[in-house]
Amino acid sequence: MLRCQNIKKCFEISKQPFKPKFKIEALKGINLSISENEIVGIVGESGSGKSTLAKILLLLAKPDEGKIFYKETEITNKKYSELTFFRKEVQAVFQDPYSSLNPRLPIIDTLTEPLKLYSKLSKRDVIQKVGEMLEKVGLSPEDMYKYPHEFSGGQRQRINIARAIILNPTVLIADEPVSSLDVSIQAQVINLFLELQRLYKFSMIFISHDLRIVRHISDKIAVMYQGKIVEFGECEKIFTHTTHPYTKSLITALPENQVDV
Amino acid sequence: MLDVISLKVALFEKGFPKKLLVNDVNLNIAPATIIALVGESGSGKSLTAYSILNLMPSDNLKIINGKILFKGQNILQLNNDQLRKVRGAEIFMIPQEPLTALNPVLTVGEQIGELFKYHTNLSSKEMNERSISLLEKVKLNNPAERLKSYPHQLSGGERQRVLIAMSIALNPSLIIADEPTTALDVSIQSGILQLFSKIQSEMGKSVIIITHDFGIVRKVAQYIYVMYGGKIVEEGEKDELLNNPIHPYTIGLLKSVPSINSIPKTPLPMIKGYAEKSKHFCPFFERCDLSDAICKEEFQQVRLSEKHSVLCTKAIKC
Numbered sequence: 001m002l003r004c005q006n007i008k009k010c011f012e013i014s015k016q017p018f019k020p021k022f023k024i025e026a027l028k029g030i031n032l033s034i035s036e037n038e039i040v041g042i043v044g045e046s047g048s049g050k051s052t053l054a055k056i057l058l059l060l061a062k063p064d065e066g067k068i069f070y071k072e073t074e075i076t077n078k079k080y081s082e083l084t085f086f087r088k089e090v091q092a093v094f095q096d097p098y099s100s101l102n103p104r105l106p107i108i109d110t111l112t113e114p115l116k117l118y119s120k121l122s123k124r125d126v127i128q129k130v131g132e133m134l135e136k137v138g139l140s141p142e143d144m145y146k147y148p149h150e151f152s153g154g155q156r157q158r159i160n161i162a163r164a165i166i167l168n169p170t171v172l173i174a175d176e177p178v179s180s181l182d183v184s185i186q187a188q189v190i191n192l193f194l195e196l197q198r199l200y201k202f203s204m205i206f207i208s209h210d211l212r213i214v215r216h217i218s219d220k221i222a223v224m225y226q227g228k229i230v231e232f233g234e235c236e237k238i239f240t241h242t243t244h245p246y247t248k249s250l251i252t253a254l255p256e257n258q259v260d261v
Numbered sequence: 262m263l264d265v266i267s268l269k270v271a272l273f274e275k276g277f278p279k280k281l282l283v284n285d286v287n288l289n290i291a292p293a294t295i296i297a298l299v300g301e302s303g304s305g306k307s308l309t310a311y312s313i314l315n316l317m318p319s320d321n322l323k324i325i326n327g328k329i330l331f332k333g334q335n336i337l338q339l340n341n342d343q344l345r346k347v348r349g350a351e352i353f354m355i356p357q358e359p360l361t362a363l364n365p366v367l368t369v370g371e372q373i374g375e376l377f378k379y380h381t382n383l384s385s386k387e388m389n390e391r392s393i394s395l396l397e398k399v400k401l402n403n404p405a406e407r408l409k410s411y412p413h414q415l416s417g418g419e420r421q422r423v424l425i426a427m428s429i430a431l432n433p434s435l436i437i438a439d440e441p442t443t444a445l446d447v448s449i450q451s452g453i454l455q456l457f458s459k460i461q462s463e464m465g466k467s468v469i470i471i472t473h474d475f476g477i478v479r480k481v482a483q484y485i486y487v488m489y490g491g492k493i494v495e496e497g498e499k500d501e502l503l504n505n506p507i508h509p510y511t512i513g514l515l516k517s518v519p520s521i522n523s524i525p526k527t528p529l530p531m532i533k534g535y536a537e538k539s540k541h542f543c544p545f546f547e548r549c550d551l552s553d554a555i556c557k558e559e560f561q562q563v564r565l566s567e568k569h570s571v572l573c574t575k576a577i578k579c
Contacts, residue, residue, distance in 0.1 A: 045446040112479050148533055154534050180299040183473055187517035187531035194526060209447065216519035216529070235525060254476075 001203045002057065002171050003033035007066035009052055026052045028064070028227040034203045041218030041235075042207045043250065048224040050207050054175045057205065058092055059083065065240045070171075086121070088118045091164035096217070097156035097177035101148040107134075107159055108144040114167050136199075137192060154185035157191065165196060172197075178213065190217060211250050215239070223247045246258045262467060263290040263313070263352075263435055266325035269316075270308050278325060280538070281307050286327075293465040294435065295457060297478040297499075300488035301513075301536055304531050306471050309355070309488070310437045313469075315339070330395040331435075346574055350380050353428040355438040359445075363412040369396075369423050376430045381556030393428040398483060399456055418449035425456055429464065436460065437469045454481050457480040475515060479503060490536070490544025497569035507563075507571045509549045541575070551575045 009027040022167060026049045028210065034040045044050045055061040059075065060118040067170075068076045071087055078086075094100045101110055111130045115121055122127065131141035148156060157177060164172055174193070178186045197204055208214050214221055221238045223231040223246065228246040242248050263404070270283035283305040290296055295372040300306040312324055315336050329336040336347065345503060348354075356362045357410040364372060373392040377383050383391065396404035412420055421441060428436045438457065458481050460466050466519035472478060478485055478499070485502050487495040487510065495508040505514045523529070534548040541557045543549070549556070555574050563576040 045448065104318070128447060152537075154535060183475075183514055184301060184517055184532040185535070186528040187519075188533075190519070191528045194528065212519045212521060215521065216523060216525050218525075239521075251447065251521075253451060 001034050001036050001038075001071065002205075003069045005030075005031055005067045005069070007053070007056055007063045007068070009049075009061070009063050027056070027063070030229055031226075032203060032222060032229065033230070036203055037155060037171075037201045038220065039197060039204045039206055039218045041214035043209060043211050043214050044206055044222055044224030045209060047226075049227040050224050051175055053055065053224070054092070054173050054205070054207055057175055058090060059086065077222045084118070088114075088167055089169050090171045090173065091167065091169040093157070093160050093164050093172065093174040093177045097153050097160060098148075100160055103148050104145050106145055110148075111144070111160065111163055111166060115161065118167055126164055129166065133166050134159075136165075137162045137198065139186075145222060152185075154181050154188060157181060157185075158191055160165065161189075161192060161196070165200060165202070168200060169202055171203045171205070173207075175207045176209070177206075179208060179210070186213070191219065211254060220222055223250065262292045262332060263288070263312065264328070264330040265289075265309070266328040268309065268312055268329065268557070269325050269533070270305070270312055270322055273322070273323055274392065278323075278409055282322070282491050283312065285545075286488075286491070286493055288437045288493075289479075290435065290467050290469065290484060293446055294462060294483050295461050295468045295470060297482035297485045298319050298469060298471045298488060299473065299475065299478055299485060303472055303536055304488040305491040307487045308441055310354065310439055310471055313437065314352055315344060316348070316354070344381075349376060349433070350431040351433050351448050352435045352437065353431070355421075355424045355428050355436065357425055357439045357443075359417055359441075362424055363420060365412055368409055369412055369415070373390065373408070373423075373427055373430060376392045376427060380431050387424050391430070392426075395430055396423070398429065399423075399426045400452075401426070417445050418453065421445060421453055422456070423454070428517065429460060429466070434465070435467045437471070439471045440473075441470060442473070443472070446492045450477070451480070456531060457481055475503075475518065486515075490539060492544050492572060494545065497565075497571075501566070501569045505569070507569075508545075508573050509551055510545050 007027050007030040010023045012021045013024055022138050030053060042050050056063050067074055075083065075086055108130055111133065112126050115129065117128050130144050134141050134143055139155060139158055139172060178189050182217065190213060206214065206217055215235055218235055220233060221235055222229045225246045231238060231247045239251065242251060265286060265288040268283055268286045269281060271278035272280040272282055273295055285521040286309055295518055298306045299308065310465060313329055324337060331352065340446055370392055373395065374388050378389065378390045392408055393404045396407055400406050401419060401422050404505050442453050447452065454477060457468050457470065470482060482499050485496065486493050489510050495502065495511045506515055517532060532548050539546045542559055543552065543556045546552045546556050560568060562572055563568040
């Protein structure tokens with residue numbers, strides 16, 4: 001479905017003004033592929049490059065090197081106008097539910113925007129579709145006339161999810177979608193992701209720093225460390241046949257495996 | 262050592278109390294123990310901590326009832342001069358974000374020195390030596406060099422270590438840490454938690470850790486208070502409470518985190534609804550699976566044992 005080959009990305013950073021810049025290699029040759037109806041989880045610490053990878057896979061940032069294939073066509077060097085199909089079929093949910101919704105638009109406007117751009121539904125159908133979508137994500141259709149500030153973090157994340165799946169995408173990239181939510185709400189959102197995936201059968205890349213959540217939701221897991229994927233494989237195998245020391249340290253850091261300090 | 266007795270904090274609007282954010286909270290903190298205050302955002306846990314230092318983040322928030330007895334004196338009745346002597350020297354608060362808690366235009370050395378300047382009569386040379394030994398205690402590399410760095414040159418974990426160094430600088434008997442590891446990576450978290458354990462076991466200080474993460478609680482705490490909607494809904498010794506939780510909220514919280522032994526792709530047990538102000542007597546009424554007509558009218562503090570009590574009418578039948 002979506003595949004990337006040898007992706008590299010550097011950032012130039014100046015630590016002090018007027019001093020020469022130096023390069024940070026954020027991604028050092030990433031190969032990752034995701035098939036249809038599959039959930040791939042990516043775990044790693046902050047700074048390991050997982051969000052950069054998400055941005056590159058969404059073509060929101062350009063890789064320095066490497067190629068991205070979508071349905072076996074290369075899309076890395078396509079023009080903006082040639083990417084409309086990609087933009088429609090690959091959707092994203094971001095970490096911060098507060099900054100990812102426009103505070104000035106009522107929910108209905110936020111949710112109809114993708115439909116206006118990519119579908120030819122009539123106005124009445126659009127409103128009906130928005131209502132249906134809100135019900136699917138566990139909100140009520142009357143909520144569509146409210147503004148983002150009237151919702152809590154968990155509810156906003158539901159709206160973000162509704163916006164992402166309203167066009168029936170083939171791939172959904174979720175970058176830390178639950179980490180800014182309260183524990184009791186996290187479970188609700190994880191359940192929602194699982195339920196919607198079962199219903200719509202989209203492929204999903206689920207990024208998180210919490211190994212337990214990734215294990216729960218994914219078919220395959222990629223462990224990222226300092227810009228590389230150090231381990232990739234079936235969910236259970238990662239736990240039973242751990243090869244990389246970093247993955248081992250992640251597993252031992254889990255509270256279940258911890259003895260009191 | 263510290264007793265918080267029926268503390269009530271209200272949000273005022275136009276001079277009238279509008280909402281009770283902390284409702285009748287009682288805490289009892291013994292010397293040399295680590296206590297965890299667990300709850301979601303908005304449950305009033307940070308506000309309770311700020312009240313202990315009589316530091317209200319906003320003018321609209323006022324303590325309307327209660328006593329905070331620290332070593333026998335009521336903190337709420339002290340004047341500003343007396344309070345200044347308690348803050349920092351007797352009770353130290355490590356605020357929520359290590360990234361913003363330090364002053365970006367002062368070096369680490371200047372910020373630690375400030376504590377000594379206001380609370381002791383040390384010469385600047387002694388201050389410097391003390392600061393270096395403090396940074397050594399919290400296991401920062403090259404302490405002498407670190408004193409000259411600015412906060413932005415340190416990583417999140419290092420900044421948190423600097424704050425912990427500041428917290429033990431004046432040898433206070435109580436340290437309050439508000440979400441000390443939330444902004445940090447998992448691998449750095451355990452180092453910070455070990456420091457807190459060391460502060461408690463080797464230096465004999467009490468620590469209140471405010472958190473929403475039961476993983477942290479499991480690692481360091483000895484006694485746990487679970488807060489919901491401004492009330493302590495359950496309290497108890499760590500093992501007792503974690504192995505035998507009674508309140509539906511505590512049970513839900515513990516279960517809703519996927520564990521390493523859970524079956525993948527199955528729906529997680531979850532608490533329904535959102536944290537909203539309850540219209541009824543019990544703050545958890547709307548989200549609770551067990552709630553019925555009795556819960557609307559009353560709830561009871563049920564003491565299950567010396568070390569475990571819960572705020573729920575259903576607890577008796579359980």
